[in-house]
Amino acid sequence: MFGRAVRAHQLYLHNNPTYLRALDMARAAFAPIWQHADEVLLEVTDTQLRWEGRAVLNEPDKTTDALPWVLYKDGIRELRLLKNVEQLEFVGLIDIITRVRKASNEDDDLLTLLWEKEFNYIRYRYIDLLVDGMEPLIASDDAARDRLVDPTQVQEPPKEEILPSGVVSLDDFNTTLYFLEEREIEYLRSAIQREYASELRSNVVSMLLDTYEQQVDATIREEICGVLDILLVNLLTSGQLGAVALLLRETATTAGRARDLAPAQRDRLLQLADRLSEPDALTQLLQSIDERVEEVGQQDLNDLFEQLRVQALGTIFQWLGRVQHLRVRSQLEQAASRLASANTNELVQLIGSPEREVSLEAMRRAGAMRTAAAVPVLGRSLQQNEPAVRLVAVQALAEIGSPGSLQHLERMLDDGSRDVRVAAARAFAARTHRPALNRLESMIKERKIDGADLTEKMAVFEAYGAMCGEAGVPMLDGLLNGRGLFGKREDAEVRACAAMALGKVGSSAALASLQKSSNDKEILVRNAVNRGLRSSAP
Numbered sequence: 001m002f003g004r005a006v007r008a009h010q011l012y013l014h015n016n017p018t019y020l021r022a023l024d025m026a027r028a029a030f031a032p033i034w035q036h037a038d039e040v041l042l043e044v045t046d047t048q049l050r051w052e053g054r055a056v057l058n059e060p061d062k063t064t065d066a067l068p069w070v071l072y073k074d075g076i077r078e079l080r081l082l083k084n085v086e087q088l089e090f091v092g093l094i095d096i097i098t099r100v101r102k103a104s105n106e107d108d109d110l111l112t113l114l115w116e117k118e119f120n121y122i123r124y125r126y127i128d129l130l131v132d133g134m135e136p137l138i139a140s141d142d143a144a145r146d147r148l149v150d151p152t153q154v155q156e157p158p159k160e161e162i163l164p165s166g167v168v169s170l171d172d173f174n175t176t177l178y179f180l181e182e183r184e185i186e187y188l189r190s191a192i193q194r195e196y197a198s199e200l201r202s203n204v205v206s207m208l209l210d211t212y213e214q215q216v217d218a219t220i221r222e223e224i225c226g227v228l229d230i231l232l233v234n235l236l237t238s239g240q241l242g243a244v245a246l247l248l249r250e251t252a253t254t255a256g257r258a259r260d261l262a263p264a265q266r267d268r269l270l271q272l273a274d275r276l277s278e279p280d281a282l283t284q285l286l287q288s289i290d291e292r293v294e295e296v297g298q299q300d301l302n303d304l305f306e307q308l309r310v311q312a313l314g315t316i317f318q319w320l321g322r323v324q325h326l327r328v329r330s331q332l333e334q335a336a337s338r339l340a341s342a343n344t345n346e347l348v349q350l351i352g353s354p355e356r357e358v359s360l361e362a363m364r365r366a367g368a369m370r371t372a373a374a375v376p377v378l379g380r381s382l383q384q385n386e387p388a389v390r391l392v393a394v395q396a397l398a399e400i401g402s403p404g405s406l407q408h409l410e411r412m413l414d415d416g417s418r419d420v421r422v423a424a425a426r427a428f429a430a431r432t433h434r435p436a437l438n439r440l441e442s443m444i445k446e447r448k449i450d451g452a453d454l455t456e457k458m459a460v461f462e463a464y465g466a467m468c469g470e471a472g473v474p475m476l477d478g479l480l481n482g483r484g485l486f487g488k489r490e491d492a493e494v495r496a497c498a499a500m501a502l503g504k505v506g507s508s509a510a511l512a513s514l515q516k517s518s519n520d521k522e523i524l525v526r527n528a529v530n531r532g533l534r535s536s537a538p
Contacts, residue, residue, distance in 0.1 A: 001026040003057065003067050009094045010101065015291045015324060027086040034083050042079045046072045049079075064101050074100070074110035078125035085121035091294065092117055201235065201243040209254045216260045225268050232272055236285060239292060245303035248273045252307070277309035286319045290328050298331050305335040310343045314350055317361035340365045344373055351377045360392050367396030375400060379408040387417035394420055398427030406433040413439055418456060425459035429466045429504075440464040445475070450494075457497045465501030470509060476502050477513040480525075495520075496528035503532025 001022075008022035033040060043050040049057040049068050059066040071079065085093075096113045103109070108116075111126055180188070208231075212224045228251065235244045255261070255269040275281055289296055305316075316336045323329040340347045340362075350362035351374060363381065366374035374396070381393040394412055397405040412424040413436070428436050440463055443449055449457050464472060479490050479498035489495065499517065502510040514533050520526045 001029040005090075006067065006094050006097050007065075010098045020325075023091070027090065030086040038083045040081045042081070044068060044071045044076050044079060067097070070097060070100055071110065075126040075128065076110065076124055077127055080123035080125075082121040082123070089117075089119050089121050092119070093122055199243070201231075201240060202246055204231070205243070205247050205250055209250050212254060213258045218262075218265070221265055222268075228272065232276075236288075239288070239294065239296070241289075241296060241304045242300035244276075245300065245307050248276070248307035249303075273307055273309060277312040277315075279315045282308070282312055282315045283319060286316070286323075286332070289332075290323050290325060295327070296331060298334065301331055301335045302338055305339045306342070308339065310346045313339055313343060313346050314353065314355075314358050317350060317358045317365070318355060320361055321357050337365060337369060341369055344371060347371065348374050348377055351381065356389075360389065363392045363396045367399035370400050372400060372402055372404075375402060375405045375408070378405070382408060382412060387420060390415065390417060390420050391423055394423045394427065398423065398430070401427075401431045403433070406431060407435065409433075410436050410439060413443065413460075418452070421452075422456050422459045425456070425463045428463035429459065432467055434467060437464070437467045441468070441472070441475075444479075450491075454493050454497075457493055458500055461497035461501040462504055465504030468501075469505065470507050473502065473505060473507065473509045473513060476505070476510070480513060480529075481516045492522045492524050495522070495525045499525060499528040499532045503535040506535070 005022045005026040008016075008019040012019040040051065042056070045068060046062060047058065047060050047066070047068055048055045049071075057068060059068055062069045064070070096110065096117065099107070099113065100110045114122075114124060205228075208224050208227060212221055215221065228247065232244065232247055235247065251269045251272055255266045258265075276285070289301075305312075313336070316332065316339070320329065320332055320336065323332060347362055347366060347369075348371070350358055351366060353359045353362065359381075363374075363378060365371075366378065378393045378397050378400075382390055384390055384393075390412070394409060397408055406427065409424045409427055410433075412420055415421050415424070425440075428440065440460060443460055444464060449460055452460075461476075465476070468476075476498045480495050480502065483489055490498075495517070499514060502514050511533065514529050517525060517529050518533070520529065
């Protein structure tokens with residue numbers, strides 16, 4: 001799986017589904033190993049990768065594409081992979097191997113690239129190929145270790161010099177690696193860990209803005225603003241969204257509390273968030289997030305969106321439909337919902353946007369958030385000529401579920417689009433709205449749905465059964481079990497739909513009506529009766 005991921009990295013772009021699938025499969029292949037060990041130690045030969053003396057990858061041809069040869073020719077003799085390497089440093093190792101495969105004589109070799117990367121979960125042992133005749137030291141080879149020592153050259157250790165009483169030797173005070181006490185060593189270790197764990201970018205932002213607040217000189221403040229502009233671009237380029245959010249948040253705080261701040265200086269600080277919220281800049285940012293190989297943290301994305309201006313919401317909605325990766329789309333939707341919930345008025349206005357993608361996404365967000373303020377605008381959207389727009393508006397009103405929203409859906413039962421009618425009927429099946437009962441009953445009695453397909457018929461009958469109660473059982477029983485002139489029964493689809501409606505009623509009379517047709521010869525009816533009985537079971 002590792003070798004396949006390397007080849008896919010070499011052949012495909014980083015956002016290609018084939019490459020991403022190969023990367024996910026390689027990561028998944030590590031999971032069973034970490035259940036038994038915290039590291040994997042691979043010995044590297046010119047044609048093999050070996051684990052505990054066994055060949056786990058054998059490529060006898062010493063070509064530039066052979067993974068063992070790529071490692072071996074640059075001196076790597078041992079590769080140690082630690083737990084979680086596949087999540088944190090796997091892509092970096094694959095990128096280095098791919099670069100080495102394509103490298104020319106002027107490019108850096110494998111050891112140099114590994115040294116520059118400073119991996120934490122990848123260890124390696126190598127030999128210096130420039131030293132003639134030097135054989136690698138293999139810890140498990142006792143014979144090789146013995147050859148390093150000539151027994152005839154062994155000398156007796158020098159005798160210890162005994163000093164007179166009261167005389168001390170300066171050698172006793174030579175410092176070594178272990179001259180500190182254990183608690184002092186532990187203190188240094190924890191201090192180093194804190195230093196490496198600290199966020200350097202956040203410290204830089206804090207220092208710059210602290211200097212901005214303390215220095216009232218206009219030249220100094222303008223210079224700091226220029227540095228912040230460059231820093232913002234660098235953070236965006238490197239994908240540090242959390243640091244970008246921190247920068248925007250702290251600049252806004254500084255703009256509100258810095259002393260002797262002129263209006264022009266305040267506007268200069270706030271322009272950082274303004275420029276990032278503009279359509280062109282925000283579109284490039286969203287595209288880069290979609291094309292990134294590394295995952296973006298959800299919290300970092302939420303923090304960044306919270307610092308954007310309200311006008312950014314339209315650009316985000318417009319971009320959501322273009323996102324290639326489902327994971328990124330889910331993250332963007334969650335972050336967009338947080339931004340929309342904080343700006344309900346802007347969300348309602350975007351429903352009436354002339355841009356179709358923006359309007360549809362605003363409707364979906366309003367429905368998912370159950371925004372009651374959007375009901376009037378959604379009601380006007382039901383008059384649009386495009387069926388897809390009316391369908392999304394119906395679904396949003398159904399999710400809101402308020403009496404006002406359901407009232408708008410009553411007239412959609414007679415809409416010209418089949419999908420819109422089905423969505424409206426299902427909304428009434430899910431949410432009780434008594435004013436719609438008479439309309440549903442008339443649709444059934446007056447045979448308005450005879451020309452509809454089975455899905456639409458079932459939606460209407462189930463909506464009726466969810467609201468009619470005991471009063472609707474006689475009519476439904478007549479459709480299911482009644483006979484007309486010359487003993488003719490209703491159409492099988494109508495009888496099946498009536499059975500489903502009786503199951504929704506769930507009363508004893510409804511169950512008795514279903515029992516009458518439990519052995520009906522029509523399989524469609526029989527299956528519907530069984531489903532109705534199961535749905536009514538306690």
